[in-house]
Amino acid sequence: MTERPYTDEDLRAEAARQHATLTEDPDFVGVGERMEDAWVGSVETEEDGSGRTWAELLADDGDWDGPYEEAQGKIHDLINGAANVSEWAVNLGADGLAPYDGQLTLDGANKPFARIHFAFAPDTPEAMRLALVEGVGVEIARH
Structure with a gap:
C-alpha cells in the first residue's frame, strides 16, 4: 500500500x-x-x-x-x-511523450473516416519516427 x-x-x-x-x-x-x-x-x-x-x-x-x-x-x-x-493528452504528458506532426489519414468518399496520430519520446530520432509512420501506412494500405 x-x-x-x-x-x-x-x-x-x-x-x-x-x-x-x-x-x-x-x-x-x-x-x-x-x-x-x-x-x-x-x-x-x-x-x-x-x-x-x-x-x-x-x-x-x-x-x-x-x-x-x-x-x-x-x-x-x-x-x-x-x-x-483530454485523457490521451494527459497520458502523453505523464508518459513523457510528445505528439508528432506526422499523421495518417484514411480517406473515405468525401471525408476522412479515420486518422491515426503518433506520439514519441523526445529523444526518438526523426528517421525512426518517420519509418514507423510510413510503415504503419504501408501495412494499412496492404489491407
Whole structure:
C-alpha cells in the first residue's frame, strides 16, 4: 500500500476531467480577445513581412457581425466541436511523450473516416519516427 490514498491513475483521471472541462463551452468574448495578437499562419511569412495578426487581417470595426466576429464564431464552434482527447493528452504528458506532426489519414468518399496520430519520446530520432509512420501506412494500405 502506498502512503497516499489515491493512485497515479486517479491523478491522471482527474487531470483529464479538468482538461476536458476547460474546453467545454469556451467564453466567446475570450476567444476573440485571444485572437487579437495571434498570427494567422497562412499569411505569416518572415521573408516578405506579410505576417498579420487576426486583428490586423480582419480589422474589428466594432460591428457584431463583421468579418472578425465571423471568424471568432467559427473558431468558437471548432473549439466546441473538438474531440475530447483530454485523457490521451494527459497520458502523453505523464508518459513523457510528445505528439508528432506526422499523421495518417484514411480517406473515405468525401471525408476522412479515420486518422491515426503518433506520439514519441523526445529523444526518438526523426528517421525512426518517420519509418514507423510510413510503415504503419504501408501495412494499412496492404489491407
